[in-house]
Amino acid sequence: xxxxxxxxxxxxxxxTGISEFAQNGPDKANINVIARKSGVSVGVVYKYYxxxxxxxxxxxxxxxxxxxxxxxxxxxxxxxxxxxxxxxxRAVQRSxxxxxxxxxxxxxxxxxxxxxFAPAFAxxxxxxxxxxxxxxxxxxxxxxxxxxxxxxxxxAFFFDNLLMMxxxxxxxxxxxxxxxxxxxxxxxxxxxxxxxxxxxFFASAFGVERPRTPRRP
Amino acid sequence: xxxxxxxxxxxxxxxTGISEFAQNGPDKANINVIARKSGVSVGVVYKYYxxxxxxxxxxxxxxxxxxxxxxxxxxxxxxxxxxxxxxxxRAVQRSxxxxxxxxxxxxxxxxxxxxxFAPAFAxxxxxxxxxxxxxxxxxxxxxxxxxxxxxxxxxAFFFDNLLMMxxxxxxxxxxxxxxxxxxxxxxxxxxxxxxxxxxxFFASAFGVERPRTPRRP
Amino acid sequence: xxxxxxxxxxxxxxxTGISEFAQNGPDKANINVIARKSGVSVGVVYKYYxxxxxxxxxxxxxxxxxxxxxxxxxxxxxxxxxxxxxxxxRAVQRSxxxxxxxxxxxxxxxxxxxxxFAPAFAxxxxxxxxxxxxxxxxxxxxxxxxxxxxxxxxxAFFFDNLLMMxxxxxxxxxxxxxxxxxxxxxxxxxxxxxxxxxxxFFASAFGVERPRTPRRP
Amino acid sequence: xxxxxxxxxxxxxxxTGISEFAQNGPDKANINVIARKSGVSVGVVYKYYxxxxxxxxxxxxxxxxxxxxxxxxxxxxxxxxxxxxxxxxRAVQRSxxxxxxxxxxxxxxxxxxxxxFAPAFAxxxxxxxxxxxxxxxxxxxxxxxxxxxxxxxxxAFFFDNLLMMxxxxxxxxxxxxxxxxxxxxxxxxxxxxxxxxxxxFFASAFGVERPRTPRRP
DNA sequence: GATGAATGAGCGTTCATTCAT
DNA sequence: AATGAATGAACGCTCATTCAT
Numbered sequence: 026x027x028x029x030x031x032x033x034x035x036x037x038x039x040x041t042g043i044s045e046f047a048q049n050g051p052d053k054a055n056i057n058v059i060a061r062k063s064g065v066s067v068g069v070v071y072k073y074y075x076x077x078x079x080x081x082x083x084x085x086x087x088x089x090x091x092x093x094x095x096x097x098x099x100x101x102x103x104x105x106x107x108x109x110x111x112x113x114x115r116a117v118q119r120s121x122x123x124x125x126x127x128x129x130x131x132x133x134x135x136x137x138x139x140x141x142f143a144p145a146f147a148x149x150x151x152x153x154x155x156x157x158x159x160x161x162x163x164x165x166x167x168x169x170x171x172x173x174x175x176x177x178x179x180x181a182f183f184f185d186n187l188l189m190m191x192x193x194x195x196x197x198x199x200x201x202x203x204x205x206x207x208x209x210x211x212x213x214x215x216x217x218x219x220x221x222x223x224x225x226f227f228a229s230a231f232g233v234e235r236p237r238t239p240r241r242p
Numbered sequence: 243x244x245x246x247x248x249x250x251x252x253x254x255x256x257x258t259g260i261s262e263f264a265q266n267g268p269d270k271a272n273i274n275v276i277a278r279k280s281g282v283s284v285g286v287v288y289k290y291y292x293x294x295x296x297x298x299x300x301x302x303x304x305x306x307x308x309x310x311x312x313x314x315x316x317x318x319x320x321x322x323x324x325x326x327x328x329x330x331x332r333a334v335q336r337s338x339x340x341x342x343x344x345x346x347x348x349x350x351x352x353x354x355x356x357x358x359f360a361p362a363f364a365x366x367x368x369x370x371x372x373x374x375x376x377x378x379x380x381x382x383x384x385x386x387x388x389x390x391x392x393x394x395x396x397x398a399f400f401f402d403n404l405l406m407m408x409x410x411x412x413x414x415x416x417x418x419x420x421x422x423x424x425x426x427x428x429x430x431x432x433x434x435x436x437x438x439x440x441x442x443f444f445a446s447a448f449g450v451e452r453p454r455t456p457r458r459p
Numbered sequence: 460x461x462x463x464x465x466x467x468x469x470x471x472x473x474x475t476g477i478s479e480f481a482q483n484g485p486d487k488a489n490i491n492v493i494a495r496k497s498g499v500s501v502g503v504v505y506k507y508y509x510x511x512x513x514x515x516x517x518x519x520x521x522x523x524x525x526x527x528x529x530x531x532x533x534x535x536x537x538x539x540x541x542x543x544x545x546x547x548x549r550a551v552q553r554s555x556x557x558x559x560x561x562x563x564x565x566x567x568x569x570x571x572x573x574x575x576f577a578p579a580f581a582x583x584x585x586x587x588x589x590x591x592x593x594x595x596x597x598x599x600x601x602x603x604x605x606x607x608x609x610x611x612x613x614x615a616f617f618f619d620n621l622l623m624m625x626x627x628x629x630x631x632x633x634x635x636x637x638x639x640x641x642x643x644x645x646x647x648x649x650x651x652x653x654x655x656x657x658x659x660f661f662a663s664a665f666g667v668e669r670p671r672t673p674r675r676p
Numbered sequence: 677x678x679x680x681x682x683x684x685x686x687x688x689x690x691x692t693g694i695s696e697f698a699q700n701g702p703d704k705a706n707i708n709v710i711a712r713k714s715g716v717s718v719g720v721v722y723k724y725y726x727x728x729x730x731x732x733x734x735x736x737x738x739x740x741x742x743x744x745x746x747x748x749x750x751x752x753x754x755x756x757x758x759x760x761x762x763x764x765x766r767a768v769q770r771s772x773x774x775x776x777x778x779x780x781x782x783x784x785x786x787x788x789x790x791x792x793f794a795p796a797f798a799x800x801x802x803x804x805x806x807x808x809x810x811x812x813x814x815x816x817x818x819x820x821x822x823x824x825x826x827x828x829x830x831x832a833f834f835f836d837n838l839l840m841m842x843x844x845x846x847x848x849x850x851x852x853x854x855x856x857x858x859x860x861x862x863x864x865x866x867x868x869x870x871x872x873x874x875x876x877f878f879a880s881a882f883g884v885e886r887p888r889t890p891r892r893p
Numbered sequence: 894g895a896t897g898a899a900t901g902a903g904c905g906t907t908c909a910t911t912c913a914t
Numbered sequence: 915a916a917t918g919a920a921t922g923a924a925c926g927c928t929c930a931t932t933c934a935t
Contacts, residue, residue: 050355052269056930057897066896067931077930129354135416136353137346138267147419155424172446179439182424183404190403199352202364207372207399222396229389230447273905283921288906484789486703490926500900505927563788569850570787571780572701581853589858606880613873616858620841621834633786636798641806641833656830663823664881707909708918717917718910728909 038063038070042084047129051081051138082142085134088127089150095120100157106165107224107233113188114223118216121195128196154185165231172232184227191223255280255287257343259301264346268298268355299359302351305344306367312337317374323382324441324450330405331440335433338412345413371402382448389449401444408440472497472504474560476518481563485515485572516576519568522561523584529554534591540599541658541667547622548657552650555629562630588619599665606666618661625657689714689721693735698780702732702789733793736785739778740801746771751808757816758875758884764839765874769867772846779847805836816882823883835878842874 041063045054056077060067074080099112121128133139134146158181165171171180194204204213212218227233258280262271273294277284291297316329338345350356351363375398382388411421421430429435444450475497479488490511494501508514533546555562567573568580592615599605605614628638629647638647646652661667692714696705707728711718725731750763772779784790785797809832816822845855855864863869878884 047354048357050267050269050353050357052267052355055928058929060897068896068933069894071931072894132352133354135349135410135414136267136355137264137350137414138270138353138355140265140267140415143415144419147416148423151420151423175442176425176429176435176439178425178429179436179443182421183440183443185424186407187400187403190407193352197352197354198357199360199364202361203368204399206365206368207402208393208395212393212395218393219396222393223400225392226396226400226447229449230443232446272903284906285908285921286919289919294905481788482791484701484703484787484791486701487789489924491924501927502900502929503898506898511926566786567788569783569844569848570701570789571698571784571848572703572787572789574699574701574849577850578853581850582857585854585857609876610859610863610869610873612859612863613870613877616855617838617874617877619858620838624837624841627786631786631788632791632794633798636795637802638833640799640802641836642827642829646827646829652827653830656827657834659826660830660834660881663883664877666880706907709908711918719912719917720915722910723916 034063034065035073036087038065038073039084039087042080043088043130044126046081046084046133047126050133050136051077054081056080078141085130085142085146088124088130091124092120092127092131093153096154096157100161106161106170106231107228109161110184110227111220111224114191114220115216117188117192118195118219121192125196128192132193132197132200155181158185170233175231180231183230187223187227191219251280251282252290253304255282255290256301256304259297260305260343260347263298263301263350264343267350267353268294271298273297295358302347302359302363305341305347308341309337309344309348310370313371313374317378323378323387323448324445326378327401327444328437328441331408331437332433334405334409335412335436338409342413345409349410349414349417368402372398375402387450392448397448400447404440404444408436468497468499469507470521472499472507473518473521476514477522477560477564480515480518480567481560484567484570485511488515490514512575519564519576519580522558522564525558526554526561526565527587530588530591534595540595540604540665541662543595544618544661545654545658548625548654549650551622551626552629552653555626559630562626566627566631566634589615592619604667609665614665617664621657621661625653685714685716686724687738689716689724690735690738693731694739694781695777697732697735697784698777701787702728702784705732707731729792736781736793736797739775739781742775743771743778743782744804747805747808751812757812757821757882758879760812761835761878762871762875765842765871766867768839768843769846769870772843776847779843783844783848783851806832809836821884826882831882834881838874838878842870 038059041059042054045059045062048054056070057067060070070080074083095116096113099116100109131150134142134150139146155178159177162171162177162181162184166173166177190200193200195201201213255276258276259271262276262279265271273287274284277287280287287297291300312333313330316333317326348367351359351367356363372395376394379388379394379398379401383390383394407417410417412418418430472493475493476488479493479496482488490504491501494504504514508517529550530547533550534543565584568576568584573580589612593611596605596611596615596618600607600611624634627634629635635647689710692710693705696710696713699705707721708718711721721731725734746767747764750767751760782801785793785801790797806829810828813822813828813832813835817824817828841851844851846852852864
């Protein structure tokens, strides 16, 4: 039974891998199980990826590509910094629901089990958002949208920190529980409230003119 | 080399455990290696801890106890919310230098490898800070120190998010690299700058009266 | 040396297992050693059997299947109770020579190390012979071959006891030594004598008409 | 707390050992547990017995001494062979109730785990009963109590086989279950019935004049 | 190319045994 | 003498990786 290994098959293997790595961590995840669940033999996995680490990296990249696309969509276009922020928060909420495994995997690379991947991946992943944020903050400062007395880089850093924590809070077991503890079960379920409060916090921190004022008469 | 397992020996085993678990994650860390590095036999570890998981929990608790003490010291006393925040940031910076492993371990429980511990530990650990923050924010709002138009719980949540990310940024490989990418090597090394910018951000976000103004004539 | 785990290989593993379990008991027997002696890796054993216990059970069942077949052959057909008894004794003698390990393993499940298997296996194994014996004793009583004033069940019980002890006496170290002590080395080696005396005892106990009388003039 | 290790303490250790060895088999039984249950330190056990094997042997001997005494009492005195047999059966029933562990341990030495002890112990234990039985059977034959056309040694052997199986059937898990299967729960509980049927079987097998005739007028 | 049975290093855990106190 | 903490060899079992088919 020699099947052609289509690109979709590869994608399926990666999806299974992401799900398994997200569920069990890179050490406990089992290549043989992943192969079985993907409907292929282990041999295939080892044909396409040198070893478990390489396969894990591939899963990671696959997941990140998707996440990045979501972020890109959110930031694209010329709009106010507040709109961008809102889009980002909503993108986080959406991806947490649609592909929780992707977010979990993203979190996973920050853990000790992935220490060996950390430096390379950090640069690969974070450089993009760091630059993107720096860019639109510079722009916003130029437009007078936000305060100018803050370090641009730390500014971007704090902003991304808040967003990243939100991402994890919607996807990872520990952070979700923590979210519940801090804000209650109701808040976890109330996307609009989180958006509103996040923007209020953000606007205040960044000295943005009052958000959503247009709605007033 | 028999007899005498002093309290210091136990502490040493825990320290080694913390270091190993922080370096390799709970799955890859090897009990036999930990024992050898601690200068004891495996049997000793299994005499004091029922199994690897139990030992890991013990390491975790040991680390957390120390971290908590540092936090407690920082928040103690009756002072303005800004002073408290400053103390917390400095406590984070200090503990990151003095016991990096402790912070890494704290981060570790948020990872997938620790999924089984997550719910219990989240409650155990986060409930304390959640309550502490809620308390002093309520107090600050009552005193008119901070804005009253924010949800107290999300308020505390965002604040703790920023602090937690700072903690990891000083201790965990991935986050440290990310810190570098966002803010540059120089910022990572410049504690004072981070304190200043954090407080500026915080003050603005929380609508605190201009920080450090009292120092002006 | 990959691929190809024929049915014979499985059989070989079971044979090795039977031999090792018979020699060392289920606790001391070493799966790694069994695998090595069978010329396979441990992994193979654990591919086919969930754990040591399951493998032990498989060995047991394998051994018992063979023993049962021997018994079945001996009891099959419509013949006098004495002929049946003789066949059984000879079957015991034969199997003790040909597959001593099988008998030893059968004995093993009566030992404390197998306490956990005892109830299930007892029923599985003994119910068959209990029923078979009860059936042909009932038949023999009906035909007037044997006394009718004995409890049929205890009758069968005592008969099986004698047979079982004979089985162990030919196969298990302790019992063989005991056999020697009671009856001498010469008797252990003299199959015919044992057959003759067993039948004489049996016939007398069961009130069977004098055995082998036809040989008299 | 230096206590004198009285003879009673030693006895207690042996009792605990017998119980543990009977319950778990010689391999799984745990010296540390035995020591703890006996209220002494492991050191004591190793002071009095060179190693686990030696301690097991001591337990065995202790158990056998008690069992032998029971047998001796049963056979003592000048009485008919039937009376002797009855006393033996009753002794078996009694010891099974009073000291089940002793019987279990006796059975244990016949198992593979005790292969290394088998030859020595077989001689030590069985020689005595073999001789005793041979003696009173010779005597009985001389008195004309029993048939003379049987091999005296096999005669004794079969008799002891029946008795031994009865002993195990009252004490060991597997045999007890087998007893139930062959004879029913009610028979297992009905000591008198077992005595009666055993003696009927025995008398018939050995050609003893009808038992219990004195009861006739 | 695809398969998946086989491999075997590696780790968690137990417990007989030792020996400093 | 008695203690019992400490030792570490040994074994059950897993799973990343290989390679004959």
